[in-house]
Every structure is written in C-alpha cells, then in structure tokens.
Amino acid sequence: MTKVTLTVNGRSMSGQAEGRTLLSSFLREELGLTGTHVGCDTSQCGACVVHVDGQAVKSCTVLAQDVEGANVTTIEGMANADGSLNTLQQAFQDHHGLQCGFCTPGMVMAASSLLAENPKPTEAEVRHYLEGNICRCTGYHNIVKAVMAASGQDVSDTVAAE
C-alpha cells in the first residue's frame, strides 16, 4: 500500500492505494465520495467521469497512484458554495435530464468540460461530445436540452417529452 494525496474539490485528502487501485475505487472506497458512479468498469459508459487537473477522464481507467498530487473535481464539488445546484445541475432538474440518475454524475462532469471549452455549443456538438456517456433511461434528448439551456440558449421550441 502506498499513500496517495489528492486535492479533491479544493480539499487535500489522503488514502491508501495498491498499484491496481483505480481512481474510481479510491474516491468511493477510500475517500467516501460515492457520487462518482461505476457503471461498466470497462471504459465505455462514462458514469465515472471526474476532472483531473481540469480535464475530464474516466476514473475507472486511471490508477490512483498515477495521479498522485493532482487536482480532482468530482460531482460533489459541482454545487454552488451555498449548497444549491449549479446552473448545469439545475438545468438537468428543470429539463428532466435524468430518470434513475445513475449516469448523471458523469453526464454533468462531461458536459461541464464541454461548456468550459465551448460555452455555446450547437445541439450536434453536445451530442457528439457526450458520445462517451451512456444513459439507459432518458433517450438523451432531455440531457442535450439541459446542456443547451445551461449554456444560456433558448430551448423553448425543442420538442421533448416532458
């Protein structure tokens, strides 16, 4: 076991990791941050997406020891300082961008990277960027709508099941 220290959501946090300990397991089991979900564990579904030094990665395919010292943001770090949902999270709620919610942490983390790179994406750009995030419930339409709304674009005439 080796000690791994990360800055998670602005706080320095440490835990023990074996060589094979994945960042997803380290966050969930060592640090108790269970908002990061593990859907497939095979790098396909994107439920485990977190930001490492500002970049979206699939935490089930990153070794904890390989990111020693990194700045990590998880879904627990996305809310506003007063605990209320941030604009993107609120848009998921307002536009029914989730049903069971399993994919949602990864969707929010991936979508927030998109908006950081491209603050006013087209619908096609949103769909393309979220290619690595799988949702088994919503059919994606309202996820895309939520991301468009969070970017400040008018979504009032998008046809969606509400």
Added chain:
Amino acid sequence: MYNFDFVKPASVEDAVAALSGDEAQPLSGGMTLLPSMKQRLNAPATLVSLTGIDALKGVCRDGDMLVIGAATPHAVVARDAAADYPALAELAGQIGDPMVRNRGTIGGSLANNDPSACYPAAALASGATIVTDKREIAAEEFFQGMFATALDEGEIITSVKFPIPQKAAYAKFAQPASRFALTGAFVAQYADGARVAITGASENGVFRWSEAETALSSNFSADALNGLAASADQMIGDLHGTPEYRAHLVGVMTRRAVGAAH
C-alpha cells in the same frame, strides 16, 4: 485485476531501467492496457508509468517533419498538430470520446497496433519513423500484423516523426459501439507520389493499398480510383461486417479521403 508494483519515473533512462525488470510493462494512457488487465488477459508484475516524463510529451515542428512525443494524448495532438498537419489532428480528434482523448496517447496506440486503431493508418500513409529509446524504425517495418510490432521487450517508443504531406485526409467508418474504425483510409500526397493506408479491414492489420497508390500518384482524384476494388481475401469477417463488406468499404473510404484531402 491482479496486483502489481507501480512506478512513475521522471526520465526515459529511469523508465528503461525499470522496464528491464522481470515482467515489467509500460503504462501510458492506460485506455487499452488497464481494461485488458481487468480481464486478466495481461498481468505484469510492474507497471512503469510514462505519464510523468515531460520529454515524451508535446508536438513540435522540425523542418518538414512533425515530431510527436510518445506520451502525448490524442486531445493534445488534435489541438497542437492542427496548424502543421491538419489531417493528423483531425484523426486524433475522432478517436473514441473526449475522455479517451484526454488520456490515450499516440505511443500507446502504435505500440498496441490494434487492427482497427486509427494512428497506425496515419503513420503508415505518412511514411513516419517510430523513434525508440534504442533506434529508429520505419513505419513499414514497425507494423507486423495484428497486435504485433517490431518493438523488443522493454523497448519504448519515445517519439514519432511524420513527414508533412502536401495534402492528406483520414476517412473513418466508425463501428458505432466501439468507435474504432470498422474500416478507415488515410491518404497522403507527397512530392514523390501518393500513399494510402487502410486500417480496420485486414486480418494482417494496417496495410498499404498499392494499386490505389499507383493510380493516385498519376492523378490525385477520386476518379482515378474508378474500377479499382480491394480483394476480400484475408479481410476481417465478424458480426459487424463480412470480408466482402470491408473490401467494399476500403474503396469507399479511400475515395472519401481523396475527396476530403486538404
């Protein structure tokens, strides 16, 4: 996955030294290696991470060559190669999804030589040179069939040198579930002729389509390919497509790439 020792050297020398140990293997982006270790298809005793070695990262222009460090992630190539070699940057920007592109690296992709991977097509069509800690290997000699390369045990790729073509393009027919190439064609025009490399199609991995190269070298246009058909012999057949289907795609994707070349 079975447990292993993890080391993260800061220099190529230290990485090579660590790799001389028993059953040690390099880890770059981990996007291929970690899933295969989870399936217990691979169980190294030591993983030597290359992600802490700055000398293995970055894209730089050197005369008429573009030199890319082996541990440079796809997303960085997509951004930093765009001005000098746009077709290569576009290829990198189409690999997997944004999260895969933030971690996966060119060195890992070439070393793995997946028969459906994108970079091998660019390297072969560009006549790239694979630079390792010991020597320089021409792309032609480097790729030795599905998942096989000229790399020796413990040898690591340090960079890849791409001669910059006059124009080029990559056309990929993505397998919709994996996003790898069901068949992809990379076409590049150089002063001394055109080169065409096909990925995703052959049981022998990436290959040059020499008939198309001859036709395009005298007339670089999609019309020059009229009447040319790749043979279905030794093409991959699986639930996503028959050998005949892939052979047909070879022609379609090559035409598209020629049409898109810039």
